[in-house]
Amino acid sequence: MANPTRVEVNCTTGEVLEIELTDAEVAELEAAQAQAELDRAAKEAEAAEKAEAKAALLKRLGITADEAALLLA
């Protein structure tokens, strides 16, 4: 199966080249993809952890999120 391509537009000549990525470039692309997925998962986990901590705190205080917002306003 052919590798993905990249497009290069020469602004002086108007020439457009469609260039197949080298195996090394494909490996870089895949590494970036893996890292992006890891970053996304980490962000989601952090957000979930914060939401959980917030809910636990509200429960301990015995107030709702709206009531907490009112206190901070």
Added chain:
Amino acid sequence: MANTYTLIQAQTLASAAASVTFSAIPATYTDIVLRVSARRAEAGRQDLLIKPNNDTSNNSGTNIQGSGAAATSNATSAQSIKIANIIPSTNETASTFCNAEFYMPNYAGSANKPSGTFGVGENNATTAYIVGNASLSQIASAISSVVLSLASGTFDTGSSFYLYGIKNS
């Protein structure tokens, strides 16, 4: 205030591509503007990366973004200019794209180059992103190329890229 706005080159993808490069950009304008309408060919919303002179280590910036549920801000440094979260993917509504404008004044000068980007990622659902980005490229040479890519994956067919030059006289 700019009084000319000239299309330098445009490219609409006939098939998915990992990146789009505008090379040999003439130094005859005052500012450059990139208009991007793009979508990711794979699943998962992605960041748009902009690399002046293909530089991936001398750009820093700040994103502010709203998703419809939350407003956040984040900073980046020593990497590509990163426009967070605006590229819709196959998870978003079919045929929706991002719309973004990247503006770099004095691109042909020898001083460091600030730039600004404003963009939205379309989606016919509750979550859709609007992003503003301010960046600084610590690049002393004239910008003669700009590489556009995603943090991960490929631009989908139909994604389009327009490069304009602006003169102040």
